Amino acid sequence: MPVTIKDVAALAGVSPSTVSRTCKDHPSISRQTKEKVRQAMAKLGYEPNFQASSLATQNSRTIGIILPPSEWEAYQNAFYLEVIRGISQYCNQRQYINTVITGQNEEEILQVIKNMVRTGLAEGFIVLYSREQDPVLDYLYEEGILYVLVGKAYRNVNQTIYVDNDNVLAGKETAEYLLELGHERIAYLSGDHSLLFNNDRRMGYMLALTERGIGFLPELCVEVPSVPEKQNEVLHALLTRTDRPTAVLVSDDILAVALEKGCMELGLSIPGDVSIISFNNSLLARLTVPSLTSVDVNSCQLGTQAAAQMIEHVENPELVATKIIVPHHLVERDSCAVYKRP
Amino acid sequence: MPVTIKDVAALAGVSPSTVSRTCKDHPSISRQTKEKVRQAMAKLGYEPNFQASSLATQNSRTIGIILPPSEWEAYQNAFYLEVIRGISQYCNQRQYINTVITGQNEEEILQVIKNMVRTGLAEGFIVLYSREQDPVLDYLYEEGILYVLVGKAYRNVNQTIYVDNDNVLAGKETAEYLLELGHERIAYLSGDHSLLFNNDRRMGYMLALTERGIGFLPELCVEVPSVPEKQNEVLHALLTRTDRPTAVLVSDDILAVALEKGCMELGLSIPGDVSIISFNNSLLARLTVPSLTSVDVNSCQLGTQAAAQMIEHVENPELVATKIIVPHHLVERDSCAVYKRP
């Protein structure tokens, strides 16, 4: 679209400088001049060229979104889609560009990041996952590159900006919810514990039990690192214990579906025999029968906030690292019931 | 990173023009000079500035990815995430930028698009959904903006570039698969039929039945426009017919889960009483028990191809609209069985 600042200047009878200043509502331009310029802009449908202004201001207005390496299965979780949606929503309205970065493994991702940094493309990166050790985060930190973590920081906590739920609290609340219903043998089922949210939710769960004076049993804390292909042994073992848990807290809806199925196979009814409560409140939670009581973590808002923090820090580099906690809320459905003595 | 073309030129003892040409491996530069320049580039870790080269070449190297309006539920489908991954993978390696565009409804999306076009930001758009009538597509077409459709074109078929599966064929093959197993009362379950893939898969299904001389029964073609909150009446009605279908072809794994659950409720076993075959081969297909036989549509490759087409057309505007068909393949699992006379 070839209408430039010069065209507007010519039509309004002012200099390009004045047009530029009017665009940013610079205080030194008189009201009348601004009015004149704005009319010209409207008439021509002028919009400043993105590349040119990026170059002049040395701000690319572009932020990278780093997905987990695609070799992780966790990757295929609509949670990330929601976060991306949140990010892009905010970016769209603030006229920032967001670009998704993927790779088979960390090595590939790092390659792309390095390139973007050197070409001056990205002002910063939003990392959509967090775990204890991560070469990508280490690199960003060491190079002093601006980044925002969706999830909790593990290293360099005070120097990293992150946006997260209070997963410890959420884990605690869900466990308490089950306790309120009279359950005592409550299990915890999660994916890879090196992903911090899995760990945090477990901590909350442990806290709740401990506060109630209920011993925490490691055997009831089960980890399923990857999605079970067939019948999962760990799950099966858990559900066939003589002191079978009467309720299970699951760290993700996807896993909860696996658990529901495990119960079905064994002829256990939900919530009759086993209550289930899970996380993410995805489409799945509504789909299964019984539908799942699940914690909505506001994935989209995690994204929005991450983008907001990112842009805030791009434009004000002197700002100090902030931590944002996005609220969660429990959505009650049909997978939990009052515990009845057998 | 402030190492510019001038720094390289100085170090190599040539002019900036020569450095620039070396970067693009221009044939007119002598081998020795190129060598000299490349060494200087390597030494300084030089990478051409993205904004500057965009401005000079008038190519922003940025493509917009248009997600379905977030008011659609269909939206929360990991399928889109996979496509995005495919797109960004290709873009990352070709040094293109992709930016996700979202909005509550078409109106909001259009707003963002118009803005990007006027600021000269996006060279083109990849649209991740296709249905019969769509204001976004109409706009892009009418304005002569470059776009690539993931899915099939409905209007302006010959002028639009699209990347799709052969959904008619896929639908036909899945129906044939069920027919081979001896099923005759086969139902088709899908989401909103105005989404073209739902429609195409149904056509394939009808074709297969017709070829076998089996009458197509409209009552067995069921549409569930939105995800069932609780027990779904349509599903229920389908499964409690006196001439209950012995197999169901479902247009998406997510819906298949709903169907599986409907069966459970009614005490119908899968695949004993009802065989199920579905589409997308998402994580879900592996998770449920029985796991789902599902058609893998290569979502990620749909994205890669779409990006490839996009970039091809950005760089060669004279190219004519291409259609790319990405192959699919059936992944057999445990949800289908040979039909046994009752």
Added chain:
DNA sequence: CTGAAAGCGCTTACAG
């Protein structure tokens, strides 16, 4: 085969 120069479309100190 190589370089000087103009240009891409904005921004912003500097001068008035």
Added chain:
DNA sequence: CTGAAAGCGCTTACAG
């Protein structure tokens, strides 16, 4: 309050 000018870092006809 406004403008002329230099600059952001590349690209590419044009000239040699």
